[in-house]
Amino acid sequence: MPSIRVFASAGVLALAIGAVYLFPTRKVSPTAMSDPYVALQYNMANTHDLYKSAYKTILPHLDNPPLDDLDNFLGYTRAWASSIVGHHDSEEAVLFPFLSKKVDFSKEIEQHVTVEKGLSEILKYIDRARAEPSTFEAAKLKNLVETLGGPLFEHLDQEVEDLAPEKLKVFTAEELTQAGKDLMVYVRAHSDKYVTLPFMRCHTPPELKETWPPFPWIVKRLVVPWILAPKNSGYWKYAPYDMS
Numbered sequence: 001m002p003s004i005r006v007f008a009s010a011g012v013l014a015l016a017i018g019a020v021y022l023f024p025t026r027k028v029s030p031t032a033m034s035d036p037y038v039a040l041q042y043n044m045a046n047t048h049d050l051y052k053s054a055y056k057t058i059l060p061h062l063d064n065p066p067l068d069d070l071d072n073f074l075g076y077t078r079a080w081a082s083s084i085v086g087h088h089d090s091e092e093a094v095l096f097p098f099l100s101k102k103v104d105f106s107k108e109i110e111q112h113v114t115v116e117k118g119l120s121e122i123l124k125y126i127d128r129a130r131a132e133p134s135t136f137e138a139a140k141l142k143n144l145v146e147t148l149g150g151p152l153f154e155h156l157d158q159e160v161e162d163l164a165p166e167k168l169k170v171f172t173a174e175e176l177t178q179a180g181k182d183l184m185v186y187v188r189a190h191s192d193k194y195v196t197l198p199f200m201r202c203h204t205p206p207e208l209k210e211t212w213p214p215f216p217w218i219v220k221r222l223v224v225p226w227i228l229a230p231k232n233s234g235y236w237k238y239a240p241y242d243m244s
């Protein structure tokens with residue numbers, strides 16, 4: 001009865017993806033996550049570390065690119081760049097307008113412009129190379145990635161520094177909690193679940209995997225590795241850590 005199997009599979013998929021939206025974010029790390037003044041910086045630092053980790057993974061491959069698996073490698077590199085774009089979009093739409101009411105975030109807003117220009121060039125290069133693999137030159141992509149590296153790392157560190165708990169005391173705990181929720185709502189509505197969540201999971205180091213990202217167990221251990229990651233499984237073999 002193939003039709004029953006199709007409906008059953010579709011049902012499992014819908015149920016599992018629905019869990020991403022329906023399960024509330026849990027407080028999993030009492031020290032870092034239960035204090036909204038600490039949680040914002042903690043989550044931001046861990047998120048930024050994902051991008052740094054992928055950057056450090058991508059660069060050595062560009063010295064000896066996997067030409068027999070180029071589309072997957074470029075897909076992985078694209079997942080890194082597009083994840084940062086999505087992260088920045090969420091900050092510009094939700095977080096920075098909120099913070100800018102009481103804290104000077106003009107430096108970060110300015111840095112986004114430079115970083116986004118670099119990311120846009122990388123994405124354009126990757127898309128062309130995937131469409132016409134014969135045009136791919138690893139040295140050119142390496143140059144684009146390395147050129148972005150300085151401004152990107154500077155920005156990622158600056159932002160975490162400016163989210164220090166003592167700098168956020170101008171907000172109430174309720175305001176910060178609400179801003180964090182608003183940010184998650186935006187991210188859930190705008191990200192590609194087949195890219196963003198697997199990317200996060202396979203760049204989260206083993207010592208953090210039990211508690212971060214602060215998703216329910218079913219999402220981390222079932223939905224991401226078994227439902228979302230397989231769609232682009234060729235990408236994730238380049239990532240530094242396991243998907244589960």
Ligand SMILES: [Fe+2]
Nearest residue numbers: 044087091159
């Ligand atoms: Fe950020």
